[in-house]
Amino acid sequence: MDFTNADMLKILGSIWSQIEIFFRSMMLPSRLWQFAIIAICFALAHFGRVWIAPKIDDWARRRELTTRQKRWVILMRQRVRGILFVLLAWASVLMLDAVKGFYSWRFLVVLAATLVTAWLVVGLIARFIRNGILRAAVRWGAWIWVTLYYLGFWDETVRILEGAAVELGGFRITAYALLKALVLTTILLSVARIVTGQTSVRVRTNEDISPSMAELVIKVMQVVLYGAAIFIGIKAVGFDLTGLAVLSGAIGVGLGFGLQKVVSNLVSGVIILMDKSIKPGDVISLGETFGWINSLGARYVSVVTRDGKEYLIPNEDLITGQVVNWSHSDEFVRIDLNFGVSYHDDPHLVRKLAIEAAQSVGRVLRNRPTVCHITGFGDSSVDYILRFWITDPVEGLTNVRGAVFLALWDTFKEHGISIPFPQREVRVVEGSQLAVARDGEKPPQEN
Template structure:
């Protein structure tokens, strides 16, 4: 006990001494990749346990060399073994992303490690097996629940790893369209996670046939209560299959204009030029009128309306308008830009200028503003005036006194 206490104090002192030096050294590693820095930080936060494991095993080696009675070093070897297992569990738990699940798995495995190495596993298992509930022939014990959670958690971790690897490979294949990539990834995730749950429950002896009637009744109730959710899920599958929209497309739905960031099982994420992210239910894209600016191609025609004075030559105005549009970098040069007279207004001759762009994801308002500014510069250089409504106010003199009405 004294030796173990000394190991704890020395490990604490070494951690206090080494932590600031390791932090300074890590700050100077500017060229390191992120994963290597993350591993270094994980190890740095467990320095005291690492030092204790090394010191405990060192003490065990020294005791084995100076004593002929193994019982004198039994406690040191046992504590060193448990500490090593706790360190391995804490490092392996970093594979779990969720902080809550990571903490739950860490504490659960730590408890199991201590019970196992102390030789209490059989008695503890019998106790958990006696804590149970029964529904007819169906028996559910606490031991079965814990085993199911452990096995299913491990299978879930493996399924997530396989899903991530498959997702990286599918997204890296340029021969698969973006919508089919999303569909394949979602199908693979559902298949892997569903198989993990089924195999995990069957592996610990759960009889799933006993839950068939109960799951059927629950399914009917959920079917009525989750009609919108199911509708969105089915609409999401239809969207992926018919390829009407896909990630990267620029769409307009009502007052929302932006590009599709990702396709979800229940909604579509649309990001606008202002940085706002709208989560539009899949059902709205199926039943509503959606303008897909880049469905079959990326060509988008933009119309600008303006007017000039009646004293300006309309032929010159049309020529200058086309030249102004062509001078903007985002306007396509290989597609015609045209300018037409649309009418003779009260104050001006009205025109419409039409031109094409191929990058609507970069925004429409900014290219409109750039063309309007180019029009202003060209008209100013050539003396073309842009009229605006004017009003003339006349003040009438007071009538003679004889013509004033009597009060």
């Protein structure tokens, strides 16, 4: 049904007439007494808040509360005045019901108590929405709705919103349908977020599900729930989604060409989750980057290094590049150290002392063989390789190498084994200018 300007003026005139009647009725003596009762309840609630709020603070300080419990205490402290007003207003309604002849004096008191109760309930429910902007929009929208509903202006408001419409060809969108779709979509998205959040915690803590499969299940669930929420919201407006099939196909082709890298990263992310090549907590090396995987995203993998830097590596690089996963199949990691000692030292003793020095470091495993071999005879030293095992690469590799090198230094110094360094010998040829100058002779003159 389309509304003309005359129809809109009639609706506005009807609303204004109801407002005039409402305010005229407020001037009756019984209504003035009800205003007085409401004012007294508000004053008592205000002074009650002044008295109770410090006691709530003292009670909270004396107890060890969790962060969530502290938030609820603060939330209830901020609403002490409203809670007290509701209690006092409903108590006044019961008293008016009990006193004979005063039943008709309860209308405004009941209205005020109902409105404040609804406002409090809306405020408490809105706290479950984490996004601040969305929470404020939902809270204020719900407050406006309950106020219009209990004051009796909601039907006229719906008629006005139905009259405000935009026609696109044969399709008509009203402001009321758009508002209804927005509210429904917001509610469904909030429910989807709560469900995915709670389910994600249970899936990640389930020991029967691998970390990679858990991430895949969570991502699929998020796509399904959020997609369903948006789909239902669009259907609530009245859109015929079948007509969008051709358009969505064309848009898909365009996005396929324009967003090749993004699509490639998304597909690579799904492959990573399915083949379980890497998972959160694994220690990997990719080029110059060494660290452990913090999280798996739809487009990238978050890798945290030992110096606290967080690298966001595209999923495609992990699929197409060479990645070293230090903890893919097991947690055992072998580390090789190269060193050299003097030719004068007994190699059998050197090998024995090197093994003992490595095993003296706490992180080096003793249930796996630590070996030391000669790898060659260098220019100034006999070269060795020392191999040992660890099971905690996430704790770092450079620090354990440094600890073993330091143990080698102390052990070799204690047993008199020298670690040579390159030396150069300069020889002065007899008859050269340097040799003549050294011997104090005068250099020959050229003819």
